[in-house]
Amino acid sequence: xxGAAKQRQEAHPPERADALADIVLLDHDGxxxxxxxxxxxRPVALxxxxxxx
Amino acid sequence: MxxxxxxxxxxxxxxxxxxxxxxRHAAHFRRKYELEMPVLADEKRESYKAAGAxxxxxxxxxxxxxxxxxxxxxxxxxxxxxxxxxxxxxxQLGGAMIVTPGGRVAWSHxxxxxxxxxxxxxxxxxxxxx
Numbered sequence: 001x002x003g004a005a006k007q008r009q010e011a012h013p014p015e016r017a018d019a020l021a022d023i024v025l026l027d028h029d030g031x032x033x034x035x036x037x038x039x040x041x042r043p044v045a046l047x048x049x050x051x052x053x
Numbered sequence: 054m055x056x057x058x059x060x061x062x063x064x065x066x067x068x069x070x071x072x073x074x075x076x077r078h079a080a081h082f083r084r085k086y087e088l089e090m091p092v093l094a095d096e097k098r099e100s101y102k103a104a105g106a107x108x109x110x111x112x113x114x115x116x117x118x119x120x121x122x123x124x125x126x127x128x129x130x131x132x133x134x135x136x137x138x139x140x141x142x143x144x145q146l147g148g149a150m151i152v153t154p155g156g157r158v159a160w161s162h163x164x165x166x167x168x169x170x171x172x173x174x175x176x177x178x179x180x181x182x183x
Contacts, residue, residue, distance in 0.1 A: 004113075004114060008113070009109075018156055020104060026079075027076065027094070028076055028080040028091065039156065042067060043067070045176055046100075047068070047070050047149045
C-alpha cells in the first residue's frame with residue numbers, strides 16, 4: 001500500500017557526492033541544472049522534500 | 054523558508070530544494086510558498102537514490118509519531134502549511150545534506166520516518182563548521 005517498504009530500511013547517505021554530481025535535473029523554469037555545479041564554488045545545502053505539498 | 058535562506062546566505066551556504074515531480078509542480082510549489090531559492094524537479098527520484106534516502110514502511114509513514122507531528126505543524130502554521138495532494142512516490146522520504154566544493158558530504162540528515170526533518174538550526178550549525 002502506498003508503495004511502502006515491507007521491511008524497515010536504513011538511510012545510507014554517501015560520504016562523497018560523486019554519484020550526485022553528474023545528475024542533471026530541471027529547475028522550476030525548466031532549465032537543466034547539473035547538481036555538481038551547485039557546489040563548485042561554495043558549500044550548498046540540498047534539501048530533498050518528501051513531496052510538494 | 055525565505056528567512057532560512059537569508060541565514061544560509063549569511064553563513065556562505067547556498068540552499069536548493071529538490072522535489073519528486075515535474076518542473077511545473079516545482080514552479081507551483083515555489084509560487085505557493087513564495088520561495089526565492091531554486092526548486093529542482095526529480096520525477097525519477099534519481100538524486101533521492103544517490104543521496105541514500107529511504108522508502109518508508111507504513112508504520113514510518115502513518116505511525117503515531119508522524120501523525121502527531123503533522124498535526125502539530127498544521128496547528129503551529131495556523132493552517133498556512135498543510136498536507137496537499139501527494140505527487141510522486143508516497144513513501145519516499147527526504148533529507149538534507151551539505152556538500153562542499155570538491156564534493157565532500159560535510160553533513161547529512163536523511164529522514165528515518167515521515168516526521169523526521171532536519172532543523173534549520175542543525176543545518177546552520179553544520180554549515181558553520183563545514
